[in-house]
Amino acid sequence: MAAAPAVLKSEWTKIRTVSSTTWTLISALVVTVALSAALSALMKSQFENLSDLERATFDPTLISFSGMVLGQLAMVVFGVMVVGTEYSSGMIRTSLAAVPQRAAFLFSKIAVAGLLALGVGLATSFLSFFLGQALLGTHHTSIGEPNVLRAVIGAGLYMALIAVFSMGVTAMLRSSMLSLGILVPFFFLISQILSAVPKAKEVARYFPDQAGAKIMQVVPNAMGGDEAPYGPWGGLGIMLIWVAASLVGGYLVLKRRDA
Numbered sequence: 604m605a606a607a608p609a610v611l612k613s614e615w616t617k618i619r620t621v622s623s624t625t626w627t628l629i630s631a632l633v634v635t636v637a638l639s640a641a642l643s644a645l646m647k648s649q650f651e652n653l654s655d656l657e658r659a660t661f662d663p664t665l666i667s668f669s670g671m672v673l674g675q676l677a678m679v680v681f682g683v684m685v686v687g688t689e690y691s692s693g694m695i696r697t698s699l700a701a702v703p704q705r706a707a708f709l710f711s712k713i714a715v716a717g718l719l720a721l722g723v724g725l726a727t728s729f730l731s732f733f734l735g736q737a738l739l740g741t742h743h744t745s746i747g748e749p750n751v752l753r754a755v756i757g758a759g760l761y762m763a764l765i766a767v768f769s770m771g772v773t774a775m776l777r778s779s780m781l782s783l784g785i786l787v788p789f790f791f792l793i794s795q796i797l798s799a800v801p802k803a804k805e806v807a808r809y810f811p812d813q814a815g816a817k818i819m820q821v822v823p824n825a826m827g828g829d830e831a832p833y834g835p836w837g838g839l840g841i842m843l844i845w846v847a848a849s850l851v852g853g854y855l856v857l858k859r860r861d862a
Contacts, residue, residue, distance in 0.1 A: 607707065607711070610702050610707055610708065610711040611711050611714065611715055613701070613702075613711075614711050614712045614714075614715040614716070615715050617712075618685060618715060618716060618719065621684075621688065623684060624681060624684055624685060627677050627680050627681040627684065628677070628681055628719070628720070628723045630677045631674045631675075631677035631678050631681065631723060631724075631727060631762065632674075632723055632726060632727045632730070634670060634673045634674055634677060635668075635670040635671055635673065635674030635677075635727045635731055635762075636670065636727060636730045636731050636734060637670065638669065638670030638672075638673055638674075639667055639668060639669050639670035639671070639731040639734070639735050640670075640731070640734045640735060640738055641670075642666065642669035642670065643666055643667055643669065643734070643735035643736075643738040643739050644738040646666050646669075646739065646742075647738060647739050647740050647742060650742055657826050660822050660823075660824055660825055660826055660828075661742065661822070661825075661826065662820055662821055662822035662825035662826060663735075663736060663739050663742055663743050663744045664732065664744055664751050664754045664755070664819070664820075664821045664822075665754070665819055665820050665821065665822070665825050665826070666735060666739065667731050667732045667734070667735025667736060667739070668728065668731055668732070668735075668758050668819050669735075670731060671731075671758065671761070671762070671816075671819070672791075674727060674762060675761075675762060675765045675790065675812070676787065676790070676791065678720060678724070678762050678763075678765045678766040678769070679765060679766070679769045679783070679786050679787065679790065680769075680783070681716070681720060681766050681769075682716070682720070682765070682766035682767065682768070682769025682770040682773065683769050683770075683772075683773045683779050683782045683783055683786065684779065685712065685716040685766075685770055685773075686712065686770045686773040686774050686853075687773045687777075687778060687779030687782055688779065690777050690778060690779070691778075691779055705854070705857050705858050706854060706858075708857075709774060709853065709854055709857055710850075710854075712770075713767060713770050713771075713850065716766065716767075716770060717763060717766065717767045717770075720762065720763040720766035720767070721759065721760065721762075721763035723762070724758070724759035724760065724761070724762030724763045724766075725756065725759030725760075726759075727758075727759065727762060728755050728756070728757075728758035728759035728762070729755060729759070731758070732746070732755045732758075733746075744821070748821070749821075750821045750835075751821055753818070753835070754818065754819050754820065754821050754835070757818030757819055757835065757839065758818070758819045760818070760839070761815045761816065761818060761819065761839075761842070764811075764815060764842055764843070764846050765790075765811075765812070765815075767846050767849075767850070768811055768842075768845060768846045768849050769782065769786055770849075770850075770853070771846065771848075771849025771850040771851075771852060771853040772785070772786060772849050772852075772853070773853070774849075774850075774852075774853025774854070774856060774857055775849070775852045775853045775856045777856070777860075789810075790812050794807055794810045794812055794813060797810075798810075798813055804829070808831055808832075809841055810845075811841070811842045811845035811846070812842075813838075814833070814837075814838040814839075814841035814842050814845075815838055815839060815841070815842030816838070817831060817833065817834065817835045817837070817838030817839070818835045818836070818838060818839045819835075820835060
């Protein structure tokens with residue numbers, strides 16, 4: 604039986620020695636912070652042009668996370684690569700020969716990659732928040748205001764959960780290309796389109812990205828958005844259910860199928 608510390612160390616070595624995963628995480632941070640800063644500056648200049656409803660429900664905290672839409676793409680790619688590379692390179696056979704306990708192998712990989720994604724996610728959320736608030740000028744808020752710290756930490760957690768969800772899906776599909784072909788359209792086309800369709804948005808609001816994003820809001824129905832049947836913590840709970848389901852599915856596939 605492989606010792607847990609040795610398995611964790613092995614997975615850490617795999618991730619840090621693959622330059623593409625490192626650059627993907629760097630991209631997640633840089634793209635999110637840069638886009639959030641640009642949109643915060645734009646919002647400051649256009650604030651007077653907002654409707655009365657949008658100004659009444661203006662959420663400066665949420666605005667500072669505007670770049671998350673692209674940052675989560677990098678997290679999806681990171682999650683897919685962490686698991687999918689094992690299959691595309693054929694290393695899965697060697698890995699399972701070294702760690703025959705498949706649960707230990709999979710969840711050690713997810714634990715190491717998940718903690719790394721969480722660290723990058725938190726760094727991204729705090730940088731985006733403070734830079735965004737500085738650029739919002741008189742429309743800014745502070746980290747000490749009610750629920751703001753929750754939203755900032757929640758934004759970092761959201762990015763990490765997107766990565767972990769992607770890992771679970773990739774473990775089920777056993778293919779990087781297939782996983783990206785499903786996850787990218789799901790998050791950036793299907794979810795966004797359905798959330799704008801009157802009847803379909805009742806279903807779309809329970810998708811992991813739509814529900815999880817609520818944790819980043821401080822002002823209810825921010826920017827004149829529709830009221831959801833759950834709050835920030837309820838939305839995070841829904842996202843956690845999706846993540847747990849993907850991990851269970853990934854484990855069952857790994858357990859029952861040959862490498």
